[in-house]
Amino acid sequence: MPDYGHPLRFGSFISPLAAPARHAVDLAVLSEDIGLDLVTFQDHPYQAVFHDTWTLLSWVAARTERIYVAGNVLNLPLRQPAVLARAAASLDLLSGGRFELGIGAGGFYEAIAEMGGPLLTPPDAVSGLDEALEVVRGIWDVDDPAPLRVAGRIHHVDGPRRGPRPAHDIPIWVGAVRPRMLRIIGRKADGWLPSLPWLQPGDFARGNRTIDESARKAGRSPEQIVRLLNVSARDRADELARLAIEDGASVFILASDDPDELRRFAEVTAKEVRERVAEARDTAGAAGASAGSRAAGAGIGGDPVPASFADRALTPQERGYARYTHSYFRGARPALVLRPQSTAEVQDAVRYARKHREVPLGIFSGGHGLSGRSLNDGGIVIAVDALDTIELLDGNRVRLGPGALWGDVAHALAPHGRALTSGDAGTVGVGGLATAGGIGWFVREHGLTIDHLRSVEVVTADGELVRAGVDENPDLFWGMRGAGANFGIAVSFELDTDSVGPQVGFALLLYVPEDIAVFLQDWGTAIEHAHPSVTGTLMISPGGRQTAVQAVMVVDSDDPDTIVDRLRPFAGLAPLANQSVQLTPYSALLAPPPGTETQHGHGEPHGHSALVRHLDTDVAEGLAELLDSDTSFILSVRSAGGATAAVPPEATAYAWRDANFLVVTLGGGTADFEDRWARLQQHTEGMYISFETDTGPETLARAFPAAHLDRLRDLKARWDPAGLFRDNFYIDPGSNRF
Structure with missing residues (x-):
């Protein structure tokens, strides 16, 4: 079987024992402290000795900052799918995108019935899981304007409102062993989560073959499906590395409540597995052939995307792609979406886009945009919505990422009696508004948003990171305040805030x-x-x-x-x-009404x-x-x-x-x-x-006075002479003044 090329992750599988009350939480915090990526808990609500798993997951998410949380696996017959979907989205939003959904068909059906759940046969439980996947996905699919209807025999819904949208594309992992469940995973799920101690020799490889065959029949790539394994402290690093290299396992979760075993797993076993897999991938060329196999398909004209996006480049076939097919009014279908999670990845994305100057390039900051120029058809979209930092600095200054939303900025500043004028809707992204102007509710009192800008970090057309301010690259700083989309991708803004009352x-x-x-x-x-x-x-x-x-x-x-x-x-x-x-409160003024979904556009605005x-x-x-x-x-x-x-x-x-x-x-x-x-x-x-929404030289001449436009053309010739950034009021450095 192949190495599917997914990045390796390591986690803990902790018993949700109710006594001592905080013991499971302490082990979860330890899991984060020792560098594990994931902490999980089993879900057996009929066990009186256990905490309720969902409550425990929520408490752990609040006590931690980095580690992901998941059920291993959640008991579907006792977790109604539509409610589960909303709960999952809520926990994902509250945790900053750190929830993963592991579910199972149930088992222990008599015990489930004792708790008031349905008394299912095993075939009915599997059918129910199949139907539940439709319901959960449907609740999360806020881009679909149609009412959600699933006419399942076990689980059904008739027209509930979709949403909320999770903070990230929550993967659905299914705990399963039998062929029918494995075929469902191939068609609909994002991961397979069996327990290694329960598998017979060859079961994992056979399960992979069943999943892969089902995925291909459904028109999916087997590489879309992550292979996870619950393991024990007895499983050695060489065996786990073999499972990764030969059978495609990439997530290993240690079932243990022993702090010493968890530390050894994180500090010794995980390190050894990573080293062995990295060596094998290098030797076999897997970094280019396996991890890059998705990239090759995702790239433009057969050119693989940068290695930093090998597992995250989005094409029309990938989950998560739909988020980037709608702006406020406009529909689009880009060929490739690159979603950087760091400044370095923005640089990689820009350099890749520069190699493909022939296709459109959109820069998507994360909020709604009326013109729709952040998206395109058939081109590249660099989506910086993951760069959503809101950091309060000394004095009255704040540092913002381009993907932050102004409503979230207002909420973060409110406890400090500060605010920034920033448009009239909290669903607008920082990046677009802070480079265009910013006419907001305090504009007559405090001016434009750009008038509060003190410096900006920009990835320019050559992929370099530069800082612009009054004393550093002042010409670029001038241009970024009103025509910033022409000169690069802003990755960080520093702005001075204003005092505002509690209401x-x-x-x-x-x-x-x-x-x-x-x-x-x-x-x-x-x-x-x-x-x-x-x-x-x-x-x-x-x-x-x-x-x-x-x-x-x-x-x-x-x-x-x-x-x-x-x-x-x-x-x-x-x-x-x-x-x-x-x-x-000003922050409430910017908060969208409950259920509001801004990215629903179709056609051309x-x-x-x-x-x-x-x-x-x-x-x-x-x-x-x-x-x-x-x-x-x-x-x-x-x-x-x-x-x-x-x-x-x-x-x-x-x-x-x-x-x-x-x-x-x-x-x-x-x-x-x-x-x-x-x-x-x-x-x-x-x-x-x-x-x-109009374009062309006549429109550009209305956007800027003649003297400004002359200066902007000079700046464009210096910072982007080849016109990489041209899809948002393009200033042609070579044209005569209109």
Whole structure:
């Protein structure tokens, strides 16, 4: 049998004994301390001497920081699949992606029945496991908009909402020995987890053959399925190494409650197994032929991906790929997704993409994006969503990874009375917004997100890591603040935060204006004269005889009288159909509603953006005309201005500092709509690139003033002359100024 080339992992299999109460937890913490990768517990809820395994897993996950946790294996007849799926996703999210799902058909059926579970025959239990895999996968598949329905005989669901999405692609390992279960593993599971002491000579090899044959019939590669083994302290390192080299085992889990045996396994046995397997792989060329066999299939044009991605490159056939086929509005199907987990791996990914300049390249930071330019069809996507560091530094500074979400940033800063203006949705990723601008709820009071940026680390087009700030590569620092997608992949940001109270004022006002153009002018005047702590966004959908306008407003104050006083000028702008004002933490303001899933787009989005100084007569009448067009769309008018204008226009690549409003449309696209937008555009200046789906030199000329664009072209010629980063408002270093 082959060496499937998976990385070696070593774990512990600890008895969940209830007495002494903390003993199992202490052994789990020890497992992490001595360097094991995984800690597991058996699951027999009918045993009164055992802790409940799920409670124990949750406690251990909270007590540890690095080690993965799993059931070995969870008793499916007593763990209803849909509930189990949600529990697994929750524990994975809470632990930072450290949960693995090991399940089994049950056994001990009379004992299960005594606990109130179904009295199953062995064939029914196997059928139930088959059905349960469909249910669990379906709950996790939040990208599928269809209701989840599984009409199983043992397990069935009829339309529950999918989600939440786990923090990582949770593998499903199945404990099994019999051929029917092994065939199910080949079709549907991610790993086989038998116990070596229970196997007869040759059983493991025969089981592998059954799984591999079933996988191939299902159109899967056998290499997708990890082979795990529970082992005992009597199993020697040379035998475990043989099982890895000849039979493809890659995860060895020691069943022991003896601390000394665990230490010996981690410090002696595991080391010897690793050395033997590494030597055998080198000798046999397995690093290129076995571990690289997946990579060869995953690569572009037959070119294997870098060794650092040999087990993690995603193609359309791999689990986890679907996450990168949808943005907020757009659907895509890249040929290859590389998901770095370190700066060095970002460098590897960039160097690989540079070798394949002929295919599209998208950079995906982890949150939702309206334009969809982070994804592509048939190209490479470098997804940096795993680089989600949120680290509080000395003073008021914070270090963020590009894959962090702004909602999580707000949550981390809240206990310290700090915040960062960062768009209006917590599901936006740090990387895209912090290189484009950042018009958020505190923009009038504290400026743009990029105005808080003090330094950024960037992997440039040649794969080098450079740091940019005021005193180091200042030209690159200038360009990264507003046009960063053109110059590299930002892997770390350092930003200064602002003070914020425990709560802010949050208002929802529903206007029914008689004259929309007059209302827009009055709104604009009120915003421009409002206290800097006040920001607001209008949301308007045309339709019906009278247009309703929803205003979403934030006041940076936790004093109710101050909030009411600063909102008072907005109360009489038009008749109000509804209104509410409340105090809420800023972090809660950015938290998405429960069940919200932002990555669900299909097809191609259509959107426009424009920046305007004032909502004067020409702009207001142009917007009113746009609302009379022959198509459906959403119009958003966001307040900007304020502290944004305190920074000189030439200080950053983002130049439109005197604009008090951002106008955004989502939808439309008809000829009539485009004609009306073109007429409105004559009264605007500049645009905000994150909300624009048009491309081309005319669009680029609206994104940056001429002098800025000249400077950006010079920077592009220096930092990316071959145009590797070209799929997000590409600045051609060789073209003349439009």
